[in-house]
Amino acid sequence: MTQFDLTGRKALVTGAARGIGAAIAEALAKAGASVMVADVLADEGRATVARLTALGATAGFVQLDVTQDDGWAKASEATVRELGGFDILVNNAGIEITSLMVDVQAADLRRMCDVNVVGTALGIKHAFRAMRPGGGAGKGGVVVNIASVAATIAFPAIAGYSATKSAVDRITRVAAMESGKLGYGVRVNCIYPGLVPTTMGMQLANDIVSAGLAPSVEAAVGDVIAQTPLGRLGEVGDMADAVVFMCSDASRFITGAGLPVDGGMGM
């Protein structure tokens, strides 16, 4: 178990106000890390911080819209200043706007690109600047990007979202390559979650019904479970545990990799 211990590590988790990000923040804290919760949602973000401090962890909140370069610079500085370093970045913030191809809207596609792709790339930029030798933290570290099973299979009505998550997958590889070649000492990996019944996951199930692809939410969820060899939906804790592994020394020789956490749905 000691290889999963994150005592003394300083982490920033985006989109940690709720859902998968909140579970990741909690799992990192339970593994011993100090955690900066970053989100556009201030009240919910501070509630996550209160849960982490109740666990005995050091935690703080920074309001961050991941699409904003200057916001990232401030969030990175706040992490180093308030936690005393910056060793782990989890790029979890994301949005999904469901649409059949015949109905796609340019504004929706651009918004998903902005949050999911630009947001992830800017996060890596500022993590690398802080973590590489000579940076504000300067001790190397780990980046984990939250992609999706949608980057690995064709699922109807989420073409734009799937494209952005495929982009996250590619960005992960290039960032890992640059970090290795330039001696930054930062490993970069991603996970591909299957469907998790968070706000986003349940909205997708509802949208699948609205798009005429399933007669009911129960049927939509049942279709996903039927496509999943392990026979259930994902839970936020399933994702959080995989992220702890990717952040820990147990994965010390893994970089530029994508780990499916989908019950086998994407195999």
Ligand SMILES: NC(=O)c1ccc[n+]([C@@H]2O[C@H](COP(=O)([O-])OP(=O)(O)OC[C@H]3O[C@@H](n4cnc5c(N)ncnc54)[C@H](O)[C@@H]3O)[C@@H](O)[C@H]2O)c1
């Ligand atoms: N739920 C699923 O089924 C599922 C499956 C695969 C991948 N994912 C991915 O997991 C991640 C978390 O999803 P979730 O299900 O917890 O979603 P969620 O909607 O429940 O939570 C997303 C969080 O991200 C925050 N956020 C959104 N835009 C932001 C921005 N511009 N800047 C900062 N924060 C922002 C939201 O405020 C929210 O707290 C996302 O990247 C999502 O694409 C989710």
